[in-house]
Amino acid sequence: MTSSIIRVTHLSKSFGDIRAVDDLSFSVNQGCVYGFLGQNGAGKSTTIRMLLTLVEPTDGDIEIFGMNLRSHRRDILRRVGAVIERPDLYKYLSGYENLSLFARMSGMKVSRRRIMDQLQQVGLADRADSRVKTYSLGMKQRLGIAIALVNDPDLVILDEPSNGLDPQGIADIRNLILELSRNQQKTVLVSSHLLSEIELIASDILIVDRGKKIMEGPVGELFDPSRMVVEIQAVFPEKARQVMVSSDWKDRLQKQRGDTFIFELGREEIPVFNRYLAQQGVDVLAIRPRHSLEDYFLSLTSANQHVDTFTN
Template sequence: MGAVIEVKNLVKAFGDLLAVDDLSFTVYEGDVYGFLGQNGAGKSTTIRMLLSLIRPDSGNITLLGKSLLTKRHAILRQIGAVIERPDLYKYLSAYENLSIFARMSGIKPVNRSLMDQLEQVGLAERAHSRVETYSQGMKQRLGIAVALIHDPRLVILDEPTNGLDPQGIADMRNLIIGLSRNLKKTVLVSSHLLSEIEQIATRMIIIDKGKKIVEGNVDELFHPGNNRVHLEVAEQEKAWQLLSESRWGQNLEREDNAQLALQMPPEDVPLLVQFLVKNEISILSVRKANTLEDYFLSLTAGKQHVAAFTN
């Protein structure tokens, strides 16, 4: 599958605030790509750069095989997006809103086509109700219908479940899955809720303070057969050098609290301990972490992110 989004070494600062810091990632055709990070991590800034709403300070963005710098208009015609809350005409009906936005996109509105769009987002029965009578979840779904009116290849959704009740979140989740499975759209969806990304995404990235922490397939990142092992030793530099040159070197990381961490199957943990003891490394503690909360906490700056990722 070809790349739909390629971001390389993207940087954006606002004064002294470095919002996006040397960020690179790739979204492939057919992905539901989760863009995960706490509030303020740089997600919305990145999305605004993807949509050419703000300019990056440096780095390259390629969308649908074209450079955003030179092919902006051609690219944007193939993208649908909902950023924060959709702008809608609240005194008009959903049908009338969709008709207006179709004309703005250069599309002659056809009754059957408009009703099909509303059916896809679960609003056909309320097609002629004024938008001011809609719940926030219904407004979000209508916003997605507007984003789909020109049949884009790529759909970008920025925190689409913000402010929704549990039913609204479930409806949005099913809609996003349907965009991929039924309409064959590539979808990038940002969120600060790990549980939502886990349920809808095929691939994902985690960013923190504008930097990429990890990227990969959701099934692999959350595979129950893998454990993240936190290792505390008396001679950290000696252990780091030893492990770097061993079979575990490719999965070795140094955490912010100066502990070492490795990703490995649980059956390898006793072998790791034996290896360290044999090489006269004093082990102070070995702790396995394989819950989602533990996993994300191990990748971000500290325990202050618990609420951001789990509530």
Template sequence: MAANALEVRSLTKVIGRKKIVDDVSFSVHKGEIFGLLGPNGAGKTTIIRMIVSLIKRTDGAVMVNGNNLDGQFKETMSEIGAIVENPEFYKYMSGYKNLKHYANMAIKDVSDERIKEVARLVKLEDAIHQKVKTYSLGMRQRLGVAQALLHNPSLLILDEPTNGLDPQGIREFRDYLHSLAREGISVLVSSHLLSEMQLMCDRFAIIEKGKLIHISSMNETMDEAEAAEVVFEVSNSKKAVELLKGQAAAANVKVITDDQFSVSVEKSAVSTINKLLIVNDIDVYGISRVTATLEDRFLEITNKEVKEA
């Protein structure tokens, strides 16, 4: 058995003289949610379109469960379920009839029981016989996932799946993807909504101008922040800020209130600042670290890439 559900090797797309995707490689482990992050136009959708063979690759290889897409096309594609952009359905037909229509086109046999099963999985069993034109956007997205799951794939690929969903719909969709991952289905999802991806993904890659510039687990990335904002609760915040302004280890020192100030420091410098405050007769009542967001890390990583370039 292959260790990875998906392996992308040196994926490249050239149109004219322009490289839209430039030598991108990554893997998706079995049972994990892997995110492709990047601004609009970074190349995320092009990567996904190449993976599912909607457009040709200029170079590179795609492996699904150890099988090469080029050498075993039908077998490999049968392991993939995908939604690229918005799912489209016949609105005058019911959700069930739409799924039945797609089931008739599937390579694998899809039973009526399987249609009912995926309807339950996406929590549409009570509305599956209603016409799609009566569905909310969130319900249509879930019907799209049901369609992608009909043939029981091991890999689900979703391109900007939360576009247009309200906060409740986004949360329900995220919880649903987590339940799929717990059942062993691997998920590749692309998005530019960083706050949502932080809650959704186990690992992620950042795509910038067609290149992969960072890849890691979500936990590792949050822990790798170069400097964290730390809030000190003290007896005299103005005196403390004046004292710290001359310290090389402390950056962006600012008064919040009369008894609170914040400073950007590495973890190892927190105790040094605490001792310095106490030695200078400033009482310290509390120290708290402001947790970095994925947006903070994304900007830190992409800005660093720009400077190095």
């Protein structure tokens, strides 16, 4: 039943000497919310731009809806909607004009009612005739989404949709994605550098770093029980830290946040480490295993800058 909407094979893109995307292969199944994760500069945007024919791949193939992107560009784009990075629009035109302009470019017959319906859905109906210049960032983002959805696409691509939005805006986007996926059976590819965003909505994820694939798969299968991330909260963090860094366990310490230490441990190591701390007179307040993409990412990449990027 599940067929691939997007199939990317050995995709590469170089800008001069810089290899932005390096031999990337992945596929996105119909109806899923596909999370595309990576730091800024990991190659997410370049990949998305290749999916949307903005950037020509150096190497590799892209198939969307079972058609080759290069040879069936227009047939494919007719069924795709996208918001790419910042929601940039014609500031000197109204929201209504922006939306109707892009709808017409998508080859649609445009009626005022249909455009107004779309604006209604994203809560902009009452500002339809104001110039976009006067919109807040959140309003522009919603208008961008209305533009992406105006041609009723089967595939929706959202590149960093939560960037710069307030918590309410982020929640709105999250609900919208779930609505598109669950109730409208659309396939959604959403990229972010925030794991916390993606883990709440994605059914599958792809993680890239420096242009290369690190991991791909359903969210549920991504946790490796042999490498768990554990939070240990101590009563006297100073003393605890001294004990920890002078022990054999010091390499397992990922990060300290106030009185909480984050360790990467195997499932059976947790009681051993706990016993060791007790023996050394460290009073442990709590030990909590963490099950999130964020922690998962930590366990995959031990480099500290990743930890900083993904947990802040």
